[in-house]
Amino acid sequence: MLFPSRYSLERWSYTLQRITGVVVTLYFVLHVIETGNFVGGPSVWYVPPYDYARAYYEEIREFLHNPVFDVGLVIIGWMVAFHAVNGLRLTLAHFGITLGRPSRVEPEAPPRSFSPFQRAIFWISIALAVFAVVYSLNALMGVLAA
Amino acid sequence: MEGKVVFTVFRHDPSAGERPRFVRYEVPYRSGMTVLDGLLYIKERIDHTLAIRYSCRMGICGSCGMKVNGLPRLACFTQVSELGRSIKVEPLPNHPLVRDLVTDFTAFFSKHRAVKPWLIRKDAEEQENPTRQYLQSDQELERYIQFSYCISCGLCYSACPVVTALPEFPGPQALAWLYRFYADSRDQGGRERLRLVDDATGIWRCHFAGSCSQVCPKGVDPALAIQLLRRAVLRG
Structure with a gap:
């Protein structure tokens, strides 16, 4: 049921939206933990001269500075962009804005809910997610400058 | 399209305590044949124990729903010619199984x-x-x-x-x-x-x-x- 090979674009959208939602949520949890470590906890804000914070900062930066985490961030960038824009498509669908109107059934006609407008937003979300990948690759690895 | 069509059919009787399995049947193809026609051929000539549910044979009663080649479809409404020579038939997901291709509604x-x-x-x-x-x-x-x-x-x-x-x-x-x-x-x-x-x-x-x-x-x-x-x- 998870891999929707025989189903329509909307089912792919559903599967991607679920996977990206779960992964981005997990990322946010790890991100908060990592950022908390990065600043060394609340004590660094009131224990001058902040040597502990500086040492911790360098240690974590060294740990995170490798291609594996960079690729991970690029993937997260793709997921966040896709999830956000595709979520907008779903919100619009909740209000019936991007869908066709009910009518008499025409043989072989696609369902009105599979309207070209809402499908276009899906492809826009994919395109913006690809843009986010390019932007992330450039920001982290300078691919456009190379 | 001539010759034989291979039906791979899900078989399982929960009340008998047997393990679920897929059984292959070869059915001669004829023009205009539906998946239900093929299953009825199996039931009449090869294996009488196959359990299926159907009624109108014309896409109106909605009794013969089953998963055919990965998608839920009406067996009477699905032409064999649009599926090819290999057809996999399973009971409908999300409905409890009664036996073979029959589910509980x-x-x-x-x-x-x-x-x-x-x-x-x-x-x-x-x-x-x-x-x-x-x-x-x-x-x-x-x-x-x-x-x-x-x-x-x-x-x-x-x-x-x-x-x-x-x-x-x-x-x-x-x-x-x-x-x-x-x-x-x-x-x-x-x-x-x-x-x-x-x-x-x-x-x-x-x-x-x-x-x-x-x-x-x-x-x-x-x-x-x-x-x-x-x-x-x-x-x-």
Whole structure:
């Protein structure tokens, strides 16, 4: 049921939206933990001269500075962009804005809910997610400058 | 297309305590043959113990729903020629198995009844002793006519990933029926109908996967009905 090979674009959208939602949520949890470590906890804000914070900062930066985490961030960038824009498509669908109107059934006609407008937003979300990948690759690895 | 078609059929009798298995049958192809024709050939000439459910053989009763080559379809409505020489047949997902290709629709129909699939009217006396017809314009008819074509075959219900994850979800069929009556100008259920599904396990659980609309053999488009129900709730 998870891999929707025989189903329509909307089912792919559903599967991607679920996977990206779960992964981005997990990322946010790890991100908060990592950022908390990065600043060394609340004590660094009131224990001058902040040597502990500086040492911790360098240690974590060294740990995170490798291609594996960079690729991970690029993937997260793709997921966040896709999830956000595709979520907008779903919100619009909740209000019936991007869908066709009910009518008499025409043989072989696609369902009105599979309207070209809402499908276009899906492809826009994919395109913006690809843009986010390019932007992330450039920001982290300078691919456009190379 | 001539020669033989290989049917790989799911076999399992839970009451016998046997393990589920797939059995291969070779069936001679003939022009115009449907998947149901092939299964009936197997039952009549190869293996009488195969359990299937069917009735009208013409896509009206909705009895012969099953998963054919990975998608829920009506066996009588699916031509062998559009599937090729290898056909895999399984029972409908999301419905409890009775035996082989026969599934239990008890939960499905109880959800159907729960949405009150009938006209709700305040004028009880007029219902008992009608004095006139309820006239409708073409525009009023078009608001719901599409959803009234549902034959309750359960294909949409078996294709829905939300029903798989949350069995309490009413499913696309019940929700499409609810919208069919909500949108009917003769119905006076109004907000009472929406309250039936405006909860944590109701319309808000739909994630618009659209599989229900894809597999519907009658073009009912339950995904559209569910989004329109949400719009009705959101717009008050």
